[in-house]
Amino acid sequence: MKKIKIVVVGCGDRACVYANEGVNTLQYMEVVAAVDPNPERLKYMQKNLGVAEAACYSNIEAVLQQGKIADCVINGTMDDLHLATAIPFLQQGYDMLLEKPLTSNAEDLLFLKKTADENGCKLMTCHVLRYAPFYYRIKEVINSGEIGDIVNIDTSERVGATHSSYSYVRGKWKSEKECGSSLLLAKCCHDTDMLCWLNNTTEPEEVSSYAERRHFIPERAPKGAGTRCLVDCPEEIRKNCIYDVQSMYLDNCIMPWYPWQCTGKNYEDVTEEEKLASLKTYNPHGVCIYKAGGDIVDRQVLAVRFKNGSVATHTVVLGAMKPGRSIWITGTKGEIEGNAEDGVFYLRKYSKENSLFQEEKFEFIDKKGETGGHFGGDKALVRDFCNLLQGGEKSISCTSIDDSINGHLLVYAADKSAKECSSVSIQSMMEK
Ligand SMILES: NC(=O)c1ccc[n+]([C@@H]2O[C@H](COP(=O)([O-])OP(=O)(O)OC[C@H]3O[C@@H](n4cnc5c(N)ncnc54)[C@H](O)[C@@H]3O)[C@@H](O)[C@H]2O)c1
Known part of the structure; x- marks a missing residue:
């Protein structure tokens, strides 16, 4: 070939x-x-x-x-x-x-x-989640008609404490003014894409959203906390702080490609001495998490109405203890509920035998979690891109520009709604 x-x-x-x-x-x-x-x-x-x-x-x-x-x-x-x-x-x-x-x-x-x-x-x-076997299989189940017509989709994204710090509070997406993206755009355009993709027999019509920054703010810093963990924060405070850089960045650095980027070197080449020196001086990851100076929100919820009357909600929070994405889809004939991080979802149907339900369990081995791989989605996306370029059929995941518009419009409309405290129609986002 x-x-x-x-x-x-x-x-x-x-x-x-x-x-x-x-x-x-x-x-x-x-x-x-x-x-x-x-x-x-x-x-x-x-x-x-x-x-x-x-x-x-x-x-x-x-x-x-x-x-x-x-x-x-x-x-x-x-x-x-x-x-x-x-x-x-x-x-x-x-x-x-x-x-x-x-x-x-x-x-x-x-x-x-x-x-x-x-x-x-x-x-x-690169909406990699569409390609993760967990979500791909959910899409197949929906397309098969097993759960009937979608009535409601409820998703959540719990951004773990470490990922929150590395990317959104101390990291390069901490400021919408600097990087151009809100939290919803940077982190959850995958999730809004997911809502539109799973429910793509219709289109989003209107959204309402609430968003706040109330956790990672100077007022919530422990009394007496310094401005840079390794420079002026008392040992007593650091000992009890989840976000102390010693443990989060030096002892257990789970996403090393982020915090050492500011050194200008590839992270594999940065020495322990250089890491320590950077955290004590210029590295934005070395500052107190509560005083890191970002401007994005740390929680947001949105509620969407689709043109066919189905509805959806999505919640994102920074600083979660167990990171992960969950999903619950109600259809007219059945429901799907699962957690991508655990690599398990259930398909439930009404049971005439006990007037309750029967369930089928779907398990996925390739569940790499938030530290890499997107549950196997990265690999599958590249494979599909190659297939498309070589003239192959579009897959059900294919993230062509046409199919990625609604998820993005939903983000812009939700952020507008949160700022203006009112519902926003998707159509209005396309009118100048
Ligand atoms: N699909 C996903 O799940 C996913 C996950 C993480 C990040 N992202 C997105 O991927 C993008 C890249 O993120 P990243 O963490 O790899 O960033 P990165 O900083 O590691 O990579 C960006 C690169 O662009 C280079 N660059 C800067 N200016 C340039 C220019 N004018 N021309 C060419 N190159 C230039 C930088 O030197 C850097 O090497 C972001 O938009 C981010 O939101 C997507």
Whole structure:
């Protein structure tokens, strides 16, 4: 089979997950150019993905001026760069795997779609959860008609204390002003996508949402707490603080690709001395969690009405003890209930024998949890992207741009609702 030629734009954590899968595991892909302003990331591409030094660039212009040199782009830049780094490649006819969130507002989203359509490009979003066997199987059960018509979907995302700290309170998504994404957009565009995808015989019509930042605020810091754990926070306070950096970052660093990024080095190369020194001085992860200065909310709930009268809710909270996503779907003939983290869901049907219910258990072995893999979704997404590019049929998970619009609009509308304390129609998000 002819290998798919790719340009990797933004050679960070996510892009490399996909590129490694496509190049090294599946062996369907070949990287013909890599773009990243960080020379360390380009060295990583040379060492791990076989990219020639001469094919490594610090900016996209250097690749664009060569014309179309590959079949597609894997775009793993940060949220606020997606549009600017996607449009010029789409205009040159590149197909693209673009990280979520696609854009931060409806106008940019529709412009992105128009550009992809006008240039005949296949544009897929990295909604990896659709590919996780847990969710994929749920979708199959719904499509089979086993639970009848969907009446209600109730989902929740409990972001564990560590992940909350690494990404959303001390990390690079802590400020909507800085990264362009709200909590809902950065973390839950997967979940709003899930609501729309599972219930895609209809479309979301209206949403109401409440959101607050009340946990990770200076007022909740223990009395006498310092500003940087390892510098000026008393031992007595640190001993009882969940978020003390010694235990959370040095003793048990479960997502090492985040906290050491600010050193400019690949995390595998950062020494223990450098980690410690960074936490004591410039590393944003070294500050007191309550004084980290972010502006995103730490809890949000939304309620959605769909055009066919079905309804859905989603809740997200930061600082959960047991991380995970749960789901409960009620249909006219049955229900589904499960927890992705536990890798188990139940299909329940009414039982005439006992006037209660009978249930079937579905279990999934590949449940890697929030520290990686998205329950197996990352791998399956790359496989499906390759299949699409090679002219294969669209799978039921396929995250084409058309199919990713509603989930994004739902986020924008929910955030507007939370800010304005009123219901917001999805249609209104598309009107200027
Ligand atoms: N699908 C998922 O489940 C999932 C999970 C985590 C993150 N994400 C998304 O993936 C994206 C990337 O996240 P990440 O953690 O891999 O980020 P990252 O910081 O590790 O990677 C981004 C890379 O882009 C590079 N870059 C900066 N400016 C650039 C430019 N102008 N042109 C090209 N490259 C540039 C950076 O140097 C960096 O190496 C984000 O949008 C994030 O929201 C998605």
